[in-house]
Each structure stands twice: as C-alpha cells, then as structure tokens.
Amino acid sequence: MKAVFQPSLLDLDHGIALGPLGDTVERTVLGQGAWIDARPGWLTGADVVFERLAEGVPWKEERRWMYDKVVDVPRLLKFYDEGERLPDPVLDDALEALNAHYLDELGEPFRTAGLCFYRDGRDSVAWHGDTIGRGSTEDTMVAILSLGTPRSLLLRPRGGGHSIRRDLGHGDLLVMGGSCQRTWEHAIPKTSRPTGPRISVQFRPRGVR
Ligand SMILES: O=C(O)CCC(=O)C(=O)O
Numbered sequence: 326m327k328a329v330f331q332p333s334l335l336d337l338d339h340g341i342a343l344g345p346l347g348d349t350v351e352r353t354v355l356g357q358g359a360w361i362d363a364r365p366g367w368l369t370g371a372d373v374v375f376e377r378l379a380e381g382v383p384w385k386e387e388r389r390w391m392y393d394k395v396v397d398v399p400r401l402l403k404f405y406d407e408g409e410r411l412p413d414p415v416l417d418d419a420l421e422a423l424n425a426h427y428l429d430e431l432g433e434p435f436r437t438a439g440l441c442f443y444r445d446g447r448d449s450v451a452w453h454g455d456t457i458g459r460g461s462t463e464d465t466m467v468a469i470l471s472l473g474t475p476r477s478l479l480l481r482p483r484g485g486g487h488s489i490r491r492d493l494g495h496g497d498l499l500v501m502g503g504s505c506q507r508t509w510e511h512a513i514p515k516t517s518r519p520t521g522p523r524i525s526v527q528f529r530p531r532g533v534r
C-alpha cells in the first residue's frame with residue numbers, strides 16, 4: 326500500500342533526509358560584519374538528489390558580455406523565482422527548514438533558488454559578491470546546498486586580504502551572512518585535477534542575486 330502521509334523531511338524510498346539545523350550549524354565570523362555558517366552533511370542521500378536534479382532540471386548554457394566580447398558562462402544554470410515550482414521536493418523541504426532556522430535573523434524568508442551545474446574542473450565562478458538587490462547596501466544571506474563532487478568555495482575581503490577556503494559537496498550547507506555579499510567576495514575556482522560534477526543550490530531572499 327502506498328503511504329498516505331509523506332513525512333516532509335524524509336524520503337523513505339531513497340534514504341533522503343535533511344538533518345537538524347539548530348546547534349549543528351557552526352558560525353565563523355569573517356570580520357567587517359560578515360560571517361559564514363557551515364553545516365556539513367546536512368542532506369543525506371545527496372547523491373540520489375544529485376542524479377534527480379542532473380536529469381530533471383532544464384539546465385541552460387548562457388553567454389554573457391565580458392568587456393568587449395560574448396563568452397560562454399562556465400557552468401550550466403537554472404533560476405527558480407519565487408512562486409515557481411522547485412525541481413525536487415527535497416528543495417521545498419530545505420527552503421522550509423532554512424526559513425524556520427533563519428527567518429528571525431534574516432527578517433524575511435529565502436524565496437528563490439538559483440541552481441548551478443559544474444560539469445568538471447573547468448567550470449567555475451569568478452570572484453564576485455551577490456550584490457544585486459539588498460546585498461549591495463544591506464546585510465542579507467545566501468544559503469548554498471552542495472551536491473556531488475566537492476569543490477572549493479573561496480572567500481576574500483573586498484580590497485584585498487587572505488582568502489578562506491571551504492570544500493563543499495555531498496549535502497553540505499554553507500550560509501554567507503551579514504555583510505558578506507558587499508564586504509567580501511566569493512568564487513569557485515577552476516581546477517586542473519580530475520573533478521566530477523557538482524550541483525550548487527543557492528537560496529536567496531527576494532531580489533537578491
Ligand atoms: O557554486 C556555488 O556554490 C556558488 C555560486 C555563486 O556564488 C553564485 O551563483 O552566485
């Protein structure tokens with residue numbers, strides 16, 4: 326018999342489950358009002374979710390102007406705006422759990438989900454802050470759920486200073502908060518090591534990109 330009720334944080338068929346947040350989240354203060362929260366292994370069954378998203382998301386190649394020429398964006402993308410149906414129910418659960426944990430501190434819910442697919446070590450994101458919307462002038466948060474092969478996320482203060490490295494993959498959660506988007510920059514550098522694919526899901530409040 327098919328179960329009548331579906332436990333929201335648990336997928337019994339595939340061992341997919343989101344762990345608690347609460348005390349398991351570890352905050353690192355970066356300085357200048359910026360911080361990051363880390364919750365390694367938040368999602369169990371991340372490899373199954375990776376496969377579902379890799380297959381099920383209508384990934385798009387994009388091209389952008391870079392100085393005076395059009396170049397390929399070195400990763401595949403798909404953006405889900407608020408109100409759009411997310412591509413997997415576990416992402417609805419993740420959004421709900423993040424909002425339960427961060428709503429008071431953030432002052433508004435996470436609403437959008439930006440997905441990136443890094444096919445191999447040649448795919449990357451250059452140094453930047455998510456400064457469209459509130460992130461350019463006010464504190465905000467960007468929560469990243471990482472699936473698949475771990476890649477390094479680097480963070481460095483704007484205007485120079487030592488960078489910080491966090492390896493993200495396999496269901497890890499990392500949240501950039503406070504002034505992080507305007508006082509620090511982040512990047513996923515290319516790597517020449519043989520590197521399998523990674524999917525990153527970034528949850529953001531309204532208007533932040
Ligand atoms: O891949 C990641 O985890 C980061 C992506 C990112 O910084 C962005 O899309 O703004």
Ligand SMILES: [Fe+2]
Nearest residue numbers: 453454455511
């Ligand atoms: Fe970013």
